[in-house]
Amino acid sequence: MSTDDNAAGTAEEAQVEVVDTFDDTIWDTVNRTLRAVDVRPERSALDLIIHIPHADIIRGLRMLKQDADLQFNYLRCLTAVDNESEGIDVVYQLYSVPKNINLTVKTTLPNENKVIETATTVWKAANWLERETAEMFGVSFSGHPDPRPLLMPEDIDMSDTYPLLKSHPFAEIDVLQGEILGHDRDAEGEG
């Protein structure tokens, strides 16, 4: 599959933009490496972002790691972004120690089936990061060697609620402050 093929799926302007903008990045090399995969580039404030379909993600990552020109042998960070109705992005921040280049790999999972292959087969560093992502976003990483929760309590079952999803409520803490308490004290003072 070539660049033109996957660009064909996007809008006409976007295709022009692709050709124009990514010359100064490592996009060419990445694209050449990931010939067999459907890739789409994007630009972030610092690094190049590429989107890979979630079915091909591990294949793509492994290619990126093994390619002699890229050698992305260092996994900086792995996390997910909850885009609510548009599914969940799983984001891999890669770095190549020998080449000193960075790359962000993104893949989008649909909300109804948040399953993705584990990246621990590519980098061991993915282990805990995936465990954290799994418990925080409900993304399940198939084939993970140690799929226990990492940060969430062991003794409470948190398997149906994922704190970092936008649907998870924020701060339902009973706040000891302000009005109620203050008024009580005033009442005591008066009475």
Place this chain on the structure above:
Amino acid sequence: MVVDTSATEFETQDLLLNVGPQHPSTHGVFRMVLEIDGELVKDLVPYIGYLHRGAEKLCENNDFRQGIGYMDRTEYLAAHNAELSYVMAVEALAEIEVPERAQWIRMILCELNRISSHFMFLGAFGVDVGVFGTPFIYGWRERERIIDLFEEISGDRMMFAYFRAGGLAWEVPLNFPERVREVLESARQGVKDFDGLLTQNEIFIARTKNVGVITADDAIEMGMSGPTIRASGVPLDLRKTEPYLQYDQISFETITADGGDVFDRYLVRLQEISQSIDLIEQCLERLEDGPIMPEKMPRMLRLPEGEVYIRTEAPRGEYGIYMVSKGGNKPHRLKVRSACLSNLQALKQMCVGQYVADAIIVLGSIDIVLSEVDR
């Protein structure tokens, strides 16, 4: 083996030893369960999460100024460095140009914070190795002086909340350079003390050399960073590889060691203190008067859509902020890439096959801050 024990009825069992979260050489609330055979560690299962406060979720529900305070609390031993990553992420997304003076001051403060954090490590590590209290007080002594300086600048001793997107919250005091030089002078003495106390001590060397070895390849594979990976011989220092602030303007060398053992991690950190002292002196020479905030700063910052992964070299390694903005005054997603979390993954590999006592110092040598691991 001289004696074959397997065939007898006195078959020994492996002992499960629970280390932490409360005491053994309390490195925050970290718990590991060691499976030990005699004194040898056969397996190790780390448990974290006792300090999970959902800092990321909090930051996603707070605006960009409010988030700074929470960043302090993720990395309480090097809060300046944590803030730096955060404000740099905001600046990168909002495309704010930070005035040069603010950058130099940020550098000075971050390096000072690195010194204080490393002193803290040296102290705690000395206690892990078994010197009763002395290194702890040495480390604390130097850290205290630096913290006093921070207090004079920012007003708080640990949770500075001093950096702002665009620059600094307010100007440093007038006697700032002199005070920094004073502190550096005492830090030099601190390095000398530590050097005399530990570096050449035979017992210390015997305890730490060849203990908890991790090779360069493994370290990269595990995603380790900071002094822990540099001790394995990987020159991965973000200040050098991807210079931020004004690090490309000053001269320094990445400090590495090639043993990859506990001793080298100690040594790298000790040398980094001296290096940071150097760096700060260079910074002080370059420090000039000027504004500390860009002239046009909106009262309430609103970011355009976009995302960025900012990484800076914190004392414990790469402190990354992955920030996704969908517009508005709050980040849509904020992920803190914790150096300690990644470093800690390698703990098992470093400890298995070692003695129980080694497991403790290997843990100490990673220099974890649990609030950063759990966030």
Place this chain on the structure above:
Amino acid sequence: MLPTDQLFSDYVPVLIASIAGFILVISALIGSRLLAPFSEEREKGTTYECGMLPLRRASTNVGNRFYLYGILFIIFDVEAVFIFPWVLTFVGVGPLAYWTMVTFVAILGLGLAYAWKKGALQWR
């Protein structure tokens, strides 16, 4: 004074001291009984496991390899007991006594060397 009397007089304080030692500990414990608070709470009866509940009983067959040291210790301690009387007399007896002891120590030294070679001195 007769030697037995002397011996008796010498070691009476040892007896007294051992009794006194016991009494000291017992009296301290009794004092604590009287002064200190006591409460029966189940939680207090658990052993310290760094804040976690104990995983399982600790007093099990634990593979501590120190019995080898134990055996070596007994051998060498017995030897030391032999050396004690020798120390006091060998100068008077002369070179023969000395060389006998050298032989004795040499044999034991060979034993130590053997154990060393075989790795018995490698703590695990």
Place this chain on the structure above:
Amino acid sequence: MSTEIFGFDGVNVWVDGLVRVLLIVGFMTVVVMGLIYGERKILARFQQRLGPTRTGPVGLLQSVADALKLVGKEDLRPRNADAWTFELAPYLVFVPVFLGFVIVPFVLDWQVRILELGLLYFVAVTGINIVGWIMAGWGSDNRYAMIGGMRAAAQGISYELPLVLSLLAVAMVVEVPSDSATGESLRGSLNLNEIIAAQAEIPNLVWQPLVLIVFFIAALAELNRTPFDIPVGESEVVGGPFVEYSGIRWSMFFLAEYAALLIMSLIFAAVFLGGWAWPAGLFQDDPWPRWAQALLVTGKAGLFIFMVFWVRASVPRLRIDQLMSFTWKILLPLMFAQVLINGLVLVYDWPEIVLTVTGLVGVLVLVMAVDRAVRHPRPRPAPATQLEGEAAS
């Protein structure tokens, strides 16, 4: 059967013994409290701290306050603990140490008893408390305690040997005036008074420098002091065998520890520094008043104690395997060699300077052996995978 005490003649042996033991009890309690306070103050100074300051002037009453607090603390016993072992352990740790005081020479002609086999008695009695340590470790049903107890046992028995041999080596060279008729002198004595008297001219540290160092090291180990505090290593096994002990029961261990330190320092002063005897034969004919002698002994013992504290403030803890290798592979052979060399010198009546020379050579060997061990560390015991295989075989 009667003896003399404080100028009273013909006192019953039992009464005499009782009075002396009671005096020792008082002495020990006061001095141990002082030692605890001293250790805290001295360590604090090594660490640029102030140390205890609150209780009494400059914190002088800190130990008293501690003792009161400990008596008033609840005395807990874990539910799963082995009752008898747990309860008996403090006795077995404390009593043997206390027994050691019987032979300690404080000043000229004042000690509980002058035993002919003083040194033998000392090593025999103090060796018992290892049993107490194991009992404490085992009885607590606590993993840290158990590991600590095992470590204590291994360490205790291993360092017992260099300690015994070092005392033997000194005992060998002691010159004892035998029958006054012949004017001849014999060699070798285990009587501490004779050992001190023999050092009236030159203390033993001149003749036996190696032995002095080995004794110091072994004493540190026997006392579980840094760098040999492996059984109680706070950062590894929390408090070792004493984790589960609280209140007064725990303080018994503490008391025993410091009492042992006190005894060891007095023995050290007597055996190597000449106890109450002034060096170079000063004041030999005209013995000093007892208080001055006591001062001298205090100074000499204080030197040892200060060294122990100083080392504690400066040196990391060894690991258990290094500790074992050190005694079995370095100290023990060295001490055997020293004993045999001493014998050789004495039997063939060679000049005494040979002792000093061989001792110094021995020190050199010790230093070089340590340096070599540090420079060429042993390969790691076994990688994880091999370990599994070996354990399975």
Place this chain on the structure above:
Amino acid sequence: MRGILKSLATTLSTFSRRPVTRLYPEGHRDLPERDRAFPVLLWDKDIDEPFCTGCHACERACPVECMTVTMTDNPNHTTNDGNSKRRKIVDKFYIDYARCMRCNICVEVCNFEAIAMNNTWQGHETSVYDRADLVMDLPQLLVQSKAKQLEEWVPE
């Protein structure tokens, strides 16, 4: 051996130095001017009323939501024959010191310079037996400024 001797020499050198610790409650270190303890309200000594108008700016900006402010009409306003120019004034003000994270944001957002971080030792030594006692009300927040025990430092 040399290394151990060096260690001993190092500790001996610190033995001879002055201790770096101090007796805490007896001897207080001088606090820097910018020291931040907890926020307190300032008292307008000229007009004899708090600077605070109860405008909710700090309440909204607080990241930990530790503040509660209510506003009322100023009885001392010039329209009521008073000498104050503040039309509105603070009625009730609660700060939960247990929640406050001392980030200084309230001071920065305040338009009236009515709030400052306490930079005295009193601000630090706030231990109480009950957490409810850490919720400070208006008189408690004003007491220091009213008694002129505070030399407030407000950035810029």
